[in-house]
Amino acid sequence: MTIADTTLGAREQALRGRADKVIPGGMYGHMAVRAFSGAHPQFTVSGAGARVKDADGREYLDLMCGWGPVVLGHRHPAVTAAIVDQLQRGDCLDGTAPVAVEYAELLVDTIPAADWALFCKNGTDATTTCVTTARAATGKRKVLVAHGAYHGAVPGFALRGAGVTEADQAHLVRYEYNDLASAEAAAAEAGDDLAAILVCPMRHDIKQDQELVDPAFARGLRALADRTGAVLILDDVRCGFRLDIGGSWEPLGVRPDLAAWSKAIANGQPLGAVTGTDALRDAVRSIYVTGSFWTGAVPLAAGLATLTELRKGEALPRMAQSGTRLREGLAAQAAAHGFAIAQTGPVQMPMLSFAGDTDFRQVTAWAEACVERGVYLHPWHNWFLSAAHTDAEIDAVLERTDEAFAALR
Amino acid sequence: MTIADTTLGAREQALRGRADKVIPGGMYGHMAVRAFSGAHPQFTVSGAGARVKDADGREYLDLMCGWGPVVLGHRHPAVTAAIVDQLQRGDCLDGTAPVAVEYAELLVDTIPAADWALFCKNGTDATTTCVTTARAATGKRKVLVAHGAYHGAVPGFALRGAGVTEADQAHLVRYEYNDLASAEAAAAEAGDDLAAILVCPMRHDIKQDQELVDPAFARGLRALADRTGAVLILDDVRCGFRLDIGGSWEPLGVRPDLAAWSKAIANGQPLGAVTGTDALRDAVRSIYVTGSFWTGAVPLAAGLATLTELRKGEALPRMAQSGTRLREGLAAQAAAHGFAIAQTGPVQMPMLSFAGDTDFRQVTAWAEACVERGVYLHPWHNWFLSAAHTDAEIDAVLERTDEAFAALR
Numbered sequence: 001m002t003i004a005d006t007t008l009g010a011r012e013q014a015l016r017g018r019a020d021k022v023i024p025g026g027m028y029g030h031m032a033v034r035a036f037s038g039a040h041p042q043f044t045v046s047g048a049g050a051r052v053k054d055a056d057g058r059e060y061l062d063l064m065c066g067w068g069p070v071v072l073g074h075r076h077p078a079v080t081a082a083i084v085d086q087l088q089r090g091d092c093l094d095g096t097a098p099v100a101v102e103y104a105e106l107l108v109d110t111i112p113a114a115d116w117a118l119f120c121k122n123g124t125d126a127t128t129t130c131v132t133t134a135r136a137a138t139g140k141r142k143v144l145v146a147h148g149a150y151h152g153a154v155p156g157f158a159l160r161g162a163g164v165t166e167a168d169q170a171h172l173v174r175y176e177y178n179d180l181a182s183a184e185a186a187a188a189e190a191g192d193d194l195a196a197i198l199v200c201p202m203r204h205d206i207k208q209d210q211e212l213v214d215p216a217f218a219r220g221l222r223a224l225a226d227r228t229g230a231v232l233i234l235d236d237v238r239c240g241f242r243l244d245i246g247g248s249w250e251p252l253g254v255r256p257d258l259a260a261w262s263k264a265i266a267n268g269q270p271l272g273a274v275t276g277t278d279a280l281r282d283a284v285r286s287i288y289v290t291g292s293f294w295t296g297a298v299p300l301a302a303g304l305a306t307l308t309e310l311r312k313g314e315a316l317p318r319m320a321q322s323g324t325r326l327r328e329g330l331a332a333q334a335a336a337h338g339f340a341i342a343q344t345g346p347v348q349m350p351m352l353s354f355a356g357d358t359d360f361r362q363v364t365a366w367a368e369a370c371v372e373r374g375v376y377l378h379p380w381h382n383w384f385l386s387a388a389h390t391d392a393e394i395d396a397v398l399e400r401t402d403e404a405f406a407a408l409r
Numbered sequence: 410m411t412i413a414d415t416t417l418g419a420r421e422q423a424l425r426g427r428a429d430k431v432i433p434g435g436m437y438g439h440m441a442v443r444a445f446s447g448a449h450p451q452f453t454v455s456g457a458g459a460r461v462k463d464a465d466g467r468e469y470l471d472l473m474c475g476w477g478p479v480v481l482g483h484r485h486p487a488v489t490a491a492i493v494d495q496l497q498r499g500d501c502l503d504g505t506a507p508v509a510v511e512y513a514e515l516l517v518d519t520i521p522a523a524d525w526a527l528f529c530k531n532g533t534d535a536t537t538t539c540v541t542t543a544r545a546a547t548g549k550r551k552v553l554v555a556h557g558a559y560h561g562a563v564p565g566f567a568l569r570g571a572g573v574t575e576a577d578q579a580h581l582v583r584y585e586y587n588d589l590a591s592a593e594a595a596a597a598e599a600g601d602d603l604a605a606i607l608v609c610p611m612r613h614d615i616k617q618d619q620e621l622v623d624p625a626f627a628r629g630l631r632a633l634a635d636r637t638g639a640v641l642i643l644d645d646v647r648c649g650f651r652l653d654i655g656g657s658w659e660p661l662g663v664r665p666d667l668a669a670w671s672k673a674i675a676n677g678q679p680l681g682a683v684t685g686t687d688a689l690r691d692a693v694r695s696i697y698v699t700g701s702f703w704t705g706a707v708p709l710a711a712g713l714a715t716l717t718e719l720r721k722g723e724a725l726p727r728m729a730q731s732g733t734r735l736r737e738g739l740a741a742q743a744a745a746h747g748f749a750i751a752q753t754g755p756v757q758m759p760m761l762s763f764a765g766d767t768d769f770r771q772v773t774a775w776a777e778a779c780v781e782r783g784v785y786l787h788p789w790h791n792w793f794l795s796a797a798h799t800d801a802e803i804d805a806v807l808e809r810t811d812e813a814f815a816a817l818r
Contacts, residue, residue, distance in 0.1 A: 015507055022513040022525050024690055029699025031505055043507055047499035055507060066501035069701055074499055083496060090456035090483055092475035092677030094785050096440055098424055098452055098464060104431035116431050121530040121679055122700045128563060132572035141574050153699045154537060155565065156577075162695040163541035165550050167579035168565075237701075263701050268501030270530055270679045270702035281433055286571040290438025290562045291531045292478055292646075292672050293679035376503050 009056025047074025073388025114275035123262035124152030137283030201248030210345025323347025418465025456483025482797025523684035532671035533561030546692030610657030619754025732756025
């Protein structure tokens, strides 16, 4: 089922050979395809709507959306126009461009828990800034974090060990996601040194079936924060603007004190944000955080254009509809082909696993078969849908996934 | 000398009023102008070459270059063309865009100490990745860092206290810049737990006169690293591609094991990079670092275009020539007006201070007088020149600085 390296396209092979010389491992981080596939192209050269092309001209229906950022579709015309318009004025200026104010105003108007916004580049900048703000606000140090939760690939949050010291995470106290008793126990362990509770809107740990939040757990964390004076931080980096435009826990009526945003907020342009409540305004002013490009105008213009599109109200229902169509189709195909699968998490952020496939061999073979047939998806990281995923695109996906199931059998 | 807020332009005032509501402090980090001036506009709306405009249409000769990133001039046509070209193909894709390979190849070809390159967004991403790599390579924890040196506004390197815990910097050991004995003492203190020596190409601490590196100090650090097995990390974020295209210590013949790059490498687009030697290839592969936008194609295309321009060989001599012209002009003006000033650091990154002006009142008044006359510069952070600073632009600057000196008297 696996395509050997030698059957990859000629341009892909040539690029891999060149990359091996000048980029560590040929590629690093989440994009290093050799870590999860023998079939996925390492290189993609272009994107349009819900499709991407590899270096050899093969087109893929895209279920990864750039690993999350692309929420309106690749090269959305309104976002591209905003980028080009801002480029014609300026990008990295001496002062802030007015678009920063316009975009902050629109975020505050859109997100009920937001009274202010601060901009950065990475999701990790946002989660780190939230934790620093919470510590400044409370004068305390301990931060509750779920076992296995991804909040950024920096020493302070890293899940892997190389190069990370014990001191980097000395003040993290772990709890089990969706287990309120464990969070309360962690808070008790932190005692009077508790600064913050950091939590994702759902459980989306790597190589795990996704798990939606138990509303009682979310409400319980809010109550725990209120009772202890801890700051409740929602890490909405991965889910933000896909599940609910007001914040991923807004449908539950649970509002965080601080929220971290990135990925989808600028449809692929590099941007992160922190939003927070008035109560934390002084604390965030008291810390010193900054970066050379944090108020760069072009990504902010892309953010403003993206949010303006999202507020029109069509994109989020579109993703939910496409996600449901995809989930139902995959379920029927798996059943028809005799596979026991699980589809987990919200439909807009699909994830598929095979029963008993603890070493991921079956799902990897299936994912590779999908890629061979022109559907780009991941074996053990959640996928992402965008507003460019029409019913017709989902049907084209399903045609190919059905062949992949057949090939797997 | 200070312009009261009420005399700022009407659009500037309106933007400040709006920003105060939705952005902490109206602006945060290095760009928060109220922290250093009553005259600087917080908002700039456009840039072209060596000039920027504020919201009220006032034009400034720009000596800050976006606080460093703009090395070729605002809206350099070759960079803008590369951005637009890449935008028309794709930005944040599922795989890496081939431009990442082309750019890594060009970096490796340009920088003698670089056998590979890894991309990120912030300068802080780069310095953090260097430290993590060094720890992975050596299995040790301690990192020597100069007192007062800026390596990023994250808890691991922060110079200010709010929200930062002792654990965040538990493994930093401080030395005095340009004092080899202090670095050797710090290494002795680290003992057999020494992972890295982190150093900037010159001393550019905030609110301090700049200080060029003593070549014997640079060579001494290299020897100290070799003797102890520590990794020598050059933080070339601020100086990179302004002083020497091969790395800021290349003229000294001192090559680091790892170097951190950002700011000027993509002429304002958000990009950082780590470069390193073959000896550290396995170590950098062993750590897990990544970010959603780290291989975003548009900033990489800007980086490739910027480096291609820089390699033509005109930009760096141009900045040196303009910097010398500016320094000589300012020196003559100060003398003529009876002021004792110091101009420190490399001419391409000017800094001016007044003798005995320990509270920065005199330099602030002078900087405000410059801004009023249409020259954008900073009272106590170094300035930056770009390749767009022609002799004629420098002469226009000098005409106005002379008036500012006269007004100060």
